[in-house]
Amino acid sequence: MPDSDTRATGSPGGSPGGSPVGSPVGFPVVLVVAGASAHALGEGVDELVPREHLPALVTDLERRRGPRWVVWSAASGLRDVVDAGVAVGRCWDLAEAHRLLHGGWAATPGHVWAACRGLDEDAVPRARAHRRGFDADLFDVPDDPALVDGAGHLRADALGAWAGDPGRPTRLRELAGLALRCRDDQARSVASLAGDPDTAARLERVVWSESAAAVLCLELERDGLPIDRATAVSLIADAAGPRASDERDAARIRAERDALVLRHAPPGREQTDLRNPAQVKALLAAAGVDVPNTRAWVLEPYRASVPLVEALLRWRADERIATTYGYRWLDSHVGPDDRLRGAWSACDGAAGRMTAQNGLHNLPASLRPAVAAEPGHVLVRADLGQVEPRVLAVVSGDRSFAAATRADDLYAPVAAELGTERAKAKIAVLAAMYGQRSGAAGQALGDLERRYPVAMGLLDRAYADGVARRPLRTWGGRLIRLGAAGPPLGEGAGADEDAPGIRATETTDGGRASAGEDGAARAAHDAARGRYARNAVIQGSAAELFKAWAATVRASLGPVGGRIVLCLHDELLVHVPVARADETVALVARCLDDAARRWAGTDAVRFVTDTSVVGRWSDAKG
Structure with missing residues (x-):
């Protein structure tokens, strides 16, 4: 993660634009944008500005104060700022924090508020679509000025027409105040997942990097991928x-x-x-x-x-x-500037991978030669090597397996430990994470379980949780739902059922099969869900590490004049001037060491990259 700070959570106040004595770097300032206006609210900051002035306001506060921007989502609060070319530093994205804490994809302001207030997610109000050909419904009632309805829910159009009404400028401030409350509630929820202060700090850093990834998505949309x-x-x-x-x-x-x-x-x-x-x-x-x-x-x-x-x-x-x-x-999709652009998301709603549209994430290999650096530039392509087994070493806390990660090729020391050839050791490790137990994989897996019981035990517990429909949490605290929703944060079956340092959760359905499902079908569905859970806890954690790395690289590229132009699973593509290529290669490696240490909370597990400098994406090996 690229930043660290102390946090101020006092009530907003002070003179507009003023700087209170002792205000720390990274203190929260909410940005809410709707209609033609924007409001910034935090300790010593209380400013309503025309929307077109928002980039200048953010630039000034970044320079003087270095706050952590709190937004309902990066897309709603920071798009104008990013599109103006402003480098956004620290961020707390309420939507991404919500997806981390509560799982799934839905993360509107209404969902965020409901989760923070303990309200029923299914009762979150939805915006009503206008009927074509009508300016208003026959039964429309006069505008209700209340931001929160009688049941305690945030109104569906809170970030739309309601807040953007130019005749009621205080509405944006009211919505900003609620965002600050949600940030504090989310921070407490993050702390409640942790069993100790170090874990709490580590999980909070994951929120920061997930939020930074959401800002990176806006930059990827703005800059595009260079195309010949x-x-x-x-x-x-x-x-x-x-x-x-x-x-x-x-x-x-x-x-x-x-x-x-x-x-x-x-x-x-x-x-x-x-x-x-x-x-x-x-x-x-x-x-x-x-x-x-x-x-x-x-x-x-x-x-x-x-x-x-x-x-x-x-x-x-x-x-x-x-x-x-x-x-x-x-x-x-390829603009007049020869850049391929599409919408990006920092989370897929499942295990947390970044996703993109318009071919940015599934471009056929035969078209990769068309992805080329502009004149005077090169592409630095860096791909995490053997990332999932290395993540398993972190998540499980298996010291013996962690020792194998010190090697450039993790499978070599594992093979030596098992007394077998490298190819069979690789099959065993991958089979363990993907739940394959037949053939050669099953035979090798038995040896792996005897040599690395802690790592294999973590995967077995994940499988059992999947079969029973108990939701899982990744190393960074992301909830992976596997059936019914879990209980409130902090309640559950016990710390030994989850990743070290994170309290467990469980569902209320007890893993019962669907009505009418026969025994064979139920067993097949249970096994498939178990295999998914076994892998999701690793893939989800790997996605967190990748975003922490990407966020750290993003924050470090300014001096070399580079930009991240693609994030693909475990791979970064950085566009930099030719003269800064070697410096950038060293930078991405250094950033990985830093991000991995902060994300893992230890340097016992080593992560590696396969990095190359190329003119065209297709020239990179791997």
């Missing part, structure tokens, strides 16, 4: 054919692509619709390939021996580019 347009056009043409002049021409080009497959079709099957799975299955059967479905992994074993299958799989890759990443995609 000419190369992109050439690659699309190789896969999809030339740009069609009209619909008739498009049909001709599609038919030419289809013909490359259908020339291998048995007699009578030349008119097969390759976009119809049932017809494709019949085509394959006529060619002697009897398969239960036409998924790629099912067909792959036939690729080398059946020309039809080879042609079909190639066609599918080209068809994906033609239909999803073709000329329309290029025209719609």
Whole structure:
């Protein structure tokens, strides 16, 4: 995490814009933006400004005070500031903190307020859509000035028309005051998860890095991913054919692509619709390939021996580019500045991974040569190595397994400990985290359980929690729901059921099967849920580490003139001037050491990166 501070939680007051004596760096200041106005509220800060003046206000307070900006969400409170090019420092994103503490995706101001007040989440008011063709409903009543309704819930339009009413400027201040209360409530909830002050501080740092990741998402949307347009056009043409002049021409080009497959079709099957799975299955059967479905992994074993299958799989890759990443995609999402842009999210609503739209997270490998640094710049690509087993060492607290992480290749010392070859040791470790117990994986897993019982015990408890529908918490405290909602924070079955230092939670349904579910189906569903839980507690924790690393790199790039332009699972892509490339390579490694130590609360586990300096993304190995 890139920052540390002391925290002031006194009631807002003082002269507008004034600086109280002894006000610490990192004290909370709320930013609420609605309509044409914005309000900043905190200790010694109480300013209502026109929305267009918000970037200047933030710049001034960043320079003089270094506050931690409290926002209902980074998107609602900081987008204007980020779009203006202002470097936002510390942040507490109420929505991201809510997702961390309570799991799931829904994190509107209403959900945040309900959770902080202990209200029923299902009763959170929803905004009512206006009926098309009507300015108002026949039964509309005059505007209710109350921010909170009779049941204690925050009104659905709190950040919209209600707060943005220019005739009622005090509404923004009232909403800002509620945001401060929510921040304090969330801070207390974070502390309640911890069994000791060190764990409480560690979990709070996770909130900071999750919030910083939300700001990074806004910067990624603003800056975009650099694209070599000419190369992109050439690659699309190789896969999809030339740009069609009209619909008739498009049909001709599609038919030419289809013909490359259908020339291998048995007699009578030349008119097969390759976009119809049932017809494709019949085509394959006529060619002697009897398969239960036409998924790629099912067909792959036939690729080398059946020309039809080879042609079909190639066609599918080209068809994906033609239909999803073709000329329309290029025209719609790559701007005149040759940057690919899409919406980003700091959390997927499940284990907490960052996600993006418009191909930023699932660009076909064949198009990666089009991702290229601008003239005078390079891409520093850094990928976390063997991150999940290293995270397992942290989460489990297994000292023997942690010792293996000191090696560049973790699997080598594990293999030596098991008395087997590296390949089998790797299979065993991955099988442990993904719940595979059959074949060679199952045999190797037994040895792993005997040599590393603490790490394997953590995974077994996660599996049992998944089967019983008990929610899990990651190392950073993120709630992963596996059925019914858990009890209030701080209540649960006992610390030995969760990651060290974090109190457990449990559900109220006792893991009962759904009505009408037979025994075999129930067992299969339970096992699948157990496997998911076994992996989610590791993947979710790894996502926290990645965001802590990304946030630390982001905060350190100013002196080298670099920008993060892509976050993909465990991989960072940084765009920097050529002259600062070596410095940036050292920077990302140093930031990983710092972020990992702060996130883990220890330096006993070593994390590594595979880092390279390239002109094009496709030039990076791995």
